[in-house]
Amino acid sequence: MSEPVLRDEQRVLERIEQARRRPPRLRDEVVTSAHGAGGKASAALVEALFVPAFAPAGAPPPLTDAAVLDLPGAQLAFSTDSFVVRPRFFPGGSxxxxxxxGTVNDLAxxxxEPRWLSCAFVIEEGLPVEELRRVATDMGQAAQAAGVQLVTGDTKVVGRGAADGLYVTTAGVGLVRQGVRLAADQVRPGDQVLVSGTLGDHGVAVLLARGDLALEAEVTSDTAxxxxxxxRLLDAAPSLRWLRDPTRGGVATVCNELARAAQVAVVLDEAALPLDPVVGGACDLLGIDPLYVANxxxxxxxxxxxxxxxxxxxxxxxPLGARAxxxxEVRGDPPGIVVLRTAFGGTRIVDMLVGDPLPRIC
Structure with missing residues (x-):
């Protein structure tokens, strides 16, 4: 590559870095579906609206999957999440x-170690009782399999057309393993990036289950x-620095969040990304990059x-990591950037998700 081209590329990276360091601004006058997609719009909503309102003084809290709370002799992880997936039942789950x-994984x-969950239901008038029973049964069985207890909850019923059937919110509490601290500020250049399995399985499974597309493929959600x-990972790797589950916005978005929070570069290898052929084919047909599709x-x-x-x-x-x-890898430069080494030997910048190509997948 010639020196002028290298200089141009460096200037582009510098401009991107300067843009990332600016305080987030929420330019939208109304909320759109993109604000719920886990990408740039979501980050702007959280960082420019909620953080100043909830933490008006001092440094903003770390934006992690769960809060870690210090108690005498122990640390608790605490998280909450809402679920609006459509359809409510899909191959592999509900x-x-x-x-x-979703909540036990945020704690993990x-x-x-996840221990207790609360749940709240917003139910639209007219929802069949048998469907609600199926959802509750699935929750009870999932909690038992995950080793957690559903200990408290709430229900609200709204009028027809006000809730698209059913919304569910859960909150969870877990006990942090003694001596463990997983955070972006622990990450160092030279560290290695691993993923526990194939990308995008859940997002594609839900999209196909809607039946809006003329695609016939068997894809099962990986929800687990x-x-x-x-x-097992904590036992095997004392140097474990950081964990995230790539839900909304996929692997690309969580890697961008890491790069920004730790001010490092994350360099991904396209040839190493595990991808189910059916999921990859569906993404190709739909023009969606599997790096942005949820697991x-x-x-x-x-x-x-x-x-x-x-x-x-x-x-x-x-079994859940068989295709890990x-x-x-993590590098020092360019800070705040995710770069993909392509299968053709080139590189490209992988930015945070823009827009909402797959709405309501969780």
């Missing part, structure tokens, strides 16, 4: 499974509880280079 798995990403898998039973991990092999072996030893792979 809104009930997601309501449990902080190194916590990850605490046991995280436990509900996968994790992205950053570990020190000395533990990368052991961490990968630990993941692959568990090392997909990239």
């Amino acid at each position: 809104i009930g499974h997601l309501a449990v798995h 990403m902080m190194g916590a 509880p990850l605490a046991e898998l995280v436990g 509900e039973g996968k994790l992205v991990a950053v570990v020190g280079p000395q533990d990368a092999d052991a961490a990968l072996e630990a993941l692959q030893s568990h 792979a090392r997909i990239g």
